[in-house]
Amino acid sequence: MDMFLYMDLKTGIHRLDPRTKLLLMFLTFTVGVISKNIIILSATLLLVLLHGAAAKILSNLKRIKVVLLMISLFSLVIWAIAGKGGGERFLIFSLNGLFYGCMTAIRTNLMILAGMVFLSTTKIEEISEGLVKIHLPYRGAFAFSTAIRLVPMIVATSYTIIQAQKSRGLDLDSGNILEKIRKYAPLMIPTLVSVIRGTNVFSMALESKGFGYSEKRTNYLDLKMTWKDLLASCIGIVVVAVVAYIRFDAAAFHSLVSTFPWADYSL
Template structure:
């Protein structure tokens, strides 16, 4: 299995400078925070998904659809239960708290998908180089890209370990919550040990390739802010401004919801 989220496609999103994409990602995080009305949130999500479609990365969402669904269901449920509104539906559910829960769920899903679009279209090295170009020290930028790389690798090791322990009779699906948590010990310890071992080799390999040998280093990847980047940023700023204007004009809020 491919441990990376990055999809090597040739789309205009891929060709954007990583700094532009970081800007767009931050913008997307602002965008999802503007509205409280689930209908408006849905429109925001549609914009994000359309962008993902242009980047040809929607297949990557298959990997996390389960997490997205779980988060959505939990969010809607919790807000419906703990929030309060004016229009009772049934039991202790009110229309406003349900809508609010929906909006928050869409907000979280939108933010995650925006992050996925970024990771699916930007190489680790581009992220690191982009951060360096923004003035972040190289060591820190490299650490960020290493962390991004480590997550899928650990997931792959975890899956092998899961198979090994299931072969020995470990059954993760039965028992109450505490029993289930305890059953993860045979998975977590080997994952931990294997990760530490391979991280050790990794750091030796880094040293052996002269990581941090001098203060300065060359970057093979060249980054250029082109007209395309400027255009993308301006367009996106316009969308953001329009979205803010609509909200300030009094649309897209949610009346009658109290915590």
């Protein structure tokens, strides 16, 4: 069971500098935070999906389709009942709240998918080196990259322990939700023990290799920005600038969509 997200492919997106991909991810987050319009958020989501299609990693996004669906349904139901923005109601649901829930769902899924595309197209070593290149302290960059590496390892350890217990005859599938929780709870102990043991071995390996002995480090990776990185960065910055202008200049936005009065759900 492969728990890691990175897909080793030879695409133009994979060959971009990690600093460029990191910038594009944060620019996407910026659009999600500042924009309150369904059309803009949907268009940005479509761009992220096209970005993922160009990198040929859409199969990786299918792994979280249930999570994305649950987030969307939860957002739609909660905001439709809460009635954000007032307006007419149908039974216990508000039309304005439904649109606001749709906008919130798109915004949340946009950020998740942007992060998934970044992790699916960037090696952990490249992430660490890219963070160092933007003058983040090496210890911080190493801690961040290690956290990304350890999370799937912990999940894989839990999966292995569960499969081992099932092979020994432990029934984890029968019963209601409370019974399943009671059966899974004891499995946390061997998982924690395995994680603690692995962390201890990892710390000893770092100490034996002299981690932190010198501030000057040499790296195998040699990152260089190319014209493709500059072009991608400029396009991302221009898109965010346009979104920010539309967001903070309501007159410009309403003039832009004046022929589509249904388009503005900025509640």
